[in-house]
Amino acid sequence: xxxxLELSGLTKAYPxxxxxxxVSLTIQPGEVHALLGENGAGKSTLVKMIYGLxxxxxxxxxxxxxxxxxxxxxxxxxxxxxxxFQHFSLFEALxxxxxxxxxxxxxxxxxxxxxxxxxxSQAYGLPLDPSRLVGDLSAxxxxxxxxxxCLLQNPKLLIMxxxxxxxxxxxxGILFQTxxxxxxxxxxxxxxxxxxxxxxxxxxxxxxxxxxxxxxTCDPKVETARAMAEMxxxxxxxxxxxxxxxxxxxxLELRGLSLAAPSxxxxxxxEVSLNVHRGEILGIGGVAGNGQDxxxxxxxxxxxxxxxxxxxxxxxxxxxxxxxxxALGLLxxxxxxxxxxxxxxxxxxxxxxxxxxxxxxxxxxxxxxxRAAEGYTKEVIAQFDVRTPGPHTAARALSGGNLQKxxxxxxILQDPDVLVxxxxxxxVDAAAAAAIxxxxxxxxxxxxxxxxxxxxxxxxxxxxxxxAALNEGRLTPPVPASGLSVEKIGLMMGGAxxxxxVHV
Amino acid sequence: MITLExxxxxxxxxxxxxxxxxxxLTMVAGGxxxxxxxxxxxxxxxxxxxxxxxxEFAFYYRGQLLVKAGPLILIAIGLSxxxxxxxxxxxxxxxxxxxxxxxxxxxxxxxxFDSFIVFPxxxxxxxxxxxxxxxxxxxxxxxxxxxxxxxxxxxxxVAEFILASMALGALKNPDGAGFPGxxxxxxxxxxxxxxxxxxxxxxWGVVAAFIAVIFAYVLFARxxxxxxxxxxxxxxxxxxxxxxxxxxxILFCLGMSGALAGxxxxxxxxGPAGQVSIDFNVGYGFTAIIVAFLGRLHPVGILxxxxxxxxxxxxxxAAQSSLGLPAAAIQAFQGMLLFFLLAVxxxxxxxxxxxxxxxx
Numbered sequence: 001x002x003x004x005l006e007l008s009g010l011t012k013a014y015p016x017x018x019x020x021x022x023v024s025l026t027i028q029p030g031e032v033h034a035l036l037g038e039n040g041a042g043k044s045t046l047v048k049m050i051y052g053l054x055x056x057x058x059x060x061x062x063x064x065x066x067x068x069x070x071x072x073x074x075x076x077x078x079x080x081x082x083x084x085f086q087h088f089s090l091f092e093a094l095x096x097x098x099x100x101x102x103x104x105x106x107x108x109x110x111x112x113x114x115x116x117x118x119x120x121s122q123a124y125g126l127p128l129d130p131s132r133l134v135g136d137l138s139a140x141x142x143x144x145x146x147x148x149x150c151l152l153q154n155p156k157l158l159i160m161x162x163x164x165x166x167x168x169x170x171x172x173g174i175l176f177q178t179x180x181x182x183x184x185x186x187x188x189x190x191x192x193x194x195x196x197x198x199x200x201x202x203x204x205x206x207x208x209x210x211x212x213x214x215x216x217t218c219d220p221k222v223e224t225a226r227a228m229a230e231m232x233x234x235x236x237x238x239x240x241x242x243x244x245x246x247x248x249x250x251x252l253e254l255r256g257l258s259l260a261a262p263s264x265x266x267x268x269x270x271e272v273s274l275n276v277h278r279g280e281i282l283g284i285g286g287v288a289g290n291g292q293d294x295x296x297x298x299x300x301x302x303x304x305x306x307x308x309x310x311x312x313x314x315x316x317x318x319x320x321x322x323x324x325x326x327a328l329g330l331l332x333x334x335x336x337x338x339x340x341x342x343x344x345x346x347x348x349x350x351x352x353x354x355x356x357x358x359x360x361x362x363x364x365x366x367x368x369x370x371r372a373a374e375g376y377t378k379e380v381i382a383q384f385d386v387r388t389p390g391p392h393t394a395a396r397a398l399s400g401g402n403l404q405k406x407x408x409x410x411x412i413l414q415d416p417d418v419l420v421x422x423x424x425x426x427x428v429d430a431a432a433a434a435a436i437x438x439x440x441x442x443x444x445x446x447x448x449x450x451x452x453x454x455x456x457x458x459x460x461x462x463x464x465x466x467x468a469a470l471n472e473g474r475l476t477p478p479v480p481a482s483g484l485s486v487e488k489i490g491l492m493m494g495g496a497x498x499x500x501x502v503h504v
Numbered sequence: 505m506i507t508l509e510x511x512x513x514x515x516x517x518x519x520x521x522x523x524x525x526x527x528x529l530t531m532v533a534g535g536x537x538x539x540x541x542x543x544x545x546x547x548x549x550x551x552x553x554x555x556x557x558x559x560e561f562a563f564y565y566r567g568q569l570l571v572k573a574g575p576l577i578l579i580a581i582g583l584s585x586x587x588x589x590x591x592x593x594x595x596x597x598x599x600x601x602x603x604x605x606x607x608x609x610x611x612x613x614x615x616x617f618d619s620f621i622v623f624p625x626x627x628x629x630x631x632x633x634x635x636x637x638x639x640x641x642x643x644x645x646x647x648x649x650x651x652x653x654x655x656x657x658x659x660x661x662v663a664e665f666i667l668a669s670m671a672l673g674a675l676k677n678p679d680g681a682g683f684p685g686x687x688x689x690x691x692x693x694x695x696x697x698x699x700x701x702x703x704x705x706x707x708w709g710v711v712a713a714f715i716a717v718i719f720a721y722v723l724f725a726r727x728x729x730x731x732x733x734x735x736x737x738x739x740x741x742x743x744x745x746x747x748x749x750x751x752x753x754i755l756f757c758l759g760m761s762g763a764l765a766g767x768x769x770x771x772x773x774x775g776p777a778g779q780v781s782i783d784f785n786v787g788y789g790f791t792a793i794i795v796a797f798l799g800r801l802h803p804v805g806i807l808x809x810x811x812x813x814x815x816x817x818x819x820x821x822a823a824q825s826s827l828g829l830p831a832a833a834i835q836a837f838q839g840m841l842l843f844f845l846l847a848v849x850x851x852x853x854x855x856x857x858x859x860x861x862x863x864x
Contacts, residue, residue: 300745301747322745322746323747339739339742340742341742341745343735344739345738345739346734346735350731353728355746357728358747363728366728366729367727367728368728370726393513394513396512396513397512
């Protein structure tokens with residue numbers, strides 16, 4: 001049987017960087033083909049070329065035996081290529097059927113479309129009600145809308161970009177069943193991910209990209225996760241090591257924290273209680289949008305908290321602002337690096353002034369001491385191996401991993417008593433992620449209390465002492481992390497309801 | 505094919521070169537407009553930009569330059585603080601008028617009391633008047649989240665009515681034989697904003713403008729408040745994370761711009777204008793918006809931009825009288841300057857790429 005898609009010598013250069021350099025790969029019919037690589041390895045550019053969003057500078061593509069050069073996504077879709085993006089393009093104020101109709105060239109009338117949606121969703125085990133508002137759907141359900149939108153086109157090749165990053169373990173299970181059914185029908189799937197265990201479970205072949213080049217193809221069922229990770233990074237991977245430490249007194253405590261959502265599509269926090277001890281890492285899991293940002297804001301001081309709900313070493317600090325909390329020793333690093341944790345157009349030095357003013361005495365009588373700020377910035381750059389031309393570089397010019405190392409380093413070197421980090425390694429390459437996790441472990445070993453909010457369960461299991469999950473603004477009671485099963489975690493994350501696959 | 509491509513970092517070169525390019529483009533397009541009006545474009549441009557500085561009557565015009573530039577710079581410096589923070593005070597004209605009325609009213613209340621203390625008190629009253637007038641949009645924004653653009657702009661018209669009422673009523677010159685307008689400060693030396701060096705146009709308002717430039721420079725470059733203003737304008741979420749209190753910032757920026765506009769009004773009414781009259785205001789509060797942006801919201805840039813805009817005012821008047829250009833043409837010319845500035849501003853953050861790339 002001939003290949004579904006054959007890429008040979010694809011090259012795409014952007015100013016200053018070669019995103020894809022002579023990449024070739026072949027996808028067979030009914031094959032789930034993994035595309036592996038760190039951030040910036042060129043995965044996105046490659047699939048954008050297949051989907052007609054980017055034109056290659058050189059190389060050729062053969063799709064179903066024919067020369068293939070889609071000028072735009074519409075042409076790619078017409079040929080039989082469909083793609084589910086990592087970031088959904090859905091209108092929250094419209095219902096499921098309306099959202100799907102919007103993406104179609106010639107939408108049928110709404111009643112027929114709704115019937116088709118129900119039919120497809122049942123055939124592939126993806127429960128979805130066509131009349132529900134997208135704004136009310138969970139991330140997993142929204143992804144189903146995108147998948148069904150693709151399946152209605154009967155694609156020969158389905159491209160999925162990091163599909164499991166927003167799902168609970170149970171939802172991942174359902175998704176995999178759907179993908180396996182598609183495979184058995186002969187649909188090929190190009191599956192982009194950096195979660196190696198998933199790839200080993202699902203995929204038949206894997207192509208690994210590093211710095212824009214194809215560095216090898218392997219059978220993920222045979223290869224170990226570690227071997228694939230090392231192919232991705234091109235170096236031996238450093239696994240964070242945990243030093244034994246003792247849990248001592250409680251550093252931070254939440255007593256029934258309730259907080260109204262700041263915006264219409266935000267999440268209210270309901271009766272959140274937790275405590276975290278010095279020397280301990282508390283991991284908080286959960287699917288995005290279940291109150292992570294609100295909890296971070298309540299802890300950092302961006303959103304004030306009612307009296308008696310937030311205690312720092314026996315002191316009620318709910319009314320204090322961010323800098324007053326910093327003065328006490330409670331620091332935070334929000335999820336969104338550009339625009340929240342750092343100002344994109346400002347230099348790294350200016351971004352040091354953003355949070356380190358209080359503890360590093362970067363001002364005197366209201367005047368900024370730029371020399372001290374630059375000195376501190378250089379210290380962060382050196383100690384956290386931030387790759388940048390220097391402290392004058394604008395934050396937005398750094399890669400995601402480097403900026404994240406800078407943001408985490410900026411807080412850690414202020415010697416916090418309590419550190420709250422939200423998604424510390426989101427979109428960060430494996431080497432940088434390992435370095436950040438090691439830094440968090442070292443900080444805890446030094447006696448600080450740390451709260452890590454993350455969607456990456458592997459990460460939380462690797463570094464947390466105790467684990468709790470956020471679900472619709474509620475927090476489960478924290479339990480010891482060691483020996484916690486995936487099923488138990490899934491239940492804690494609230495993945496239990498509405499998630500039975502539809503059996504046909 | 506020409507494509508726009510985002511620069512990894514804002515270009516330092518273009519952030520300074522765009523105002524110059526905008527001035528050149530304005531000269532070209534303005535010249536075309538003057539030609540369409542049947543005037544010799546080269547002569548018109550020369551009349552506007554060259555003659556006031558180096559022409560036959562330059563001795564007269566040069567003094568006017570500082571008189572016009574002073575209030576423009578003073579107001580624009582205040583506006584630049586808000587504009588940097590994303591707080592849009594469009595109503596400087598109103599704050600200018602109210603500052604002038606308050607300062608002048610205080611001075612006139614002392615008439616004919618003769619003391620050196622009168623003028624400083626007027627200055628304070630002028631600043632306070634502008635400050636309070638700007639607090640209206642400020643407090644409404646902080647308390648009720650109203651839009652400060654609309655509120656501050658609409659308050660300009662309220663201020664104009666108050667001005668008319670003052671000129672015709674409460675502040676009308678009792679010895680003025682029924683003519684509208686207040687007593688002239690030229691006849692009350694204690695309250696008169698006199699030229700400090702004769703013939704240069706340098707009065708206390710110009711001195712205040714220079715002090716404001718230095719003050720703003722230090723504020724932006726070195727002070728935490730200046731840093732917070734910049735931060736709030738560029739990344740509001742990061743600003744809150746950094747502990748910036750948005751309400752305090754709004755009140756500070758609107759208050760400062762109001763106070764500086766009020767000062768400009770007081771210096772104008774007690775000096776060059778001489779009296780509170782129905783139409784002593786000539787739109788400096790609006791032109792200052794152009795000045796602030798033309799100067800890239802940078803104090804030194806604003807200083808230069810204020811002088812340039814003053815030049816177009818003076819040159820425009822000269823062109824009106826000597827070439828018969830309509831006043832509206834001069835205003836369109838000033839508008840073009842802002843238009844081109846905003847258009848070429850894209851070069852700071854983007855660059856052009858020419859030519860289609862080869863696709864195999």
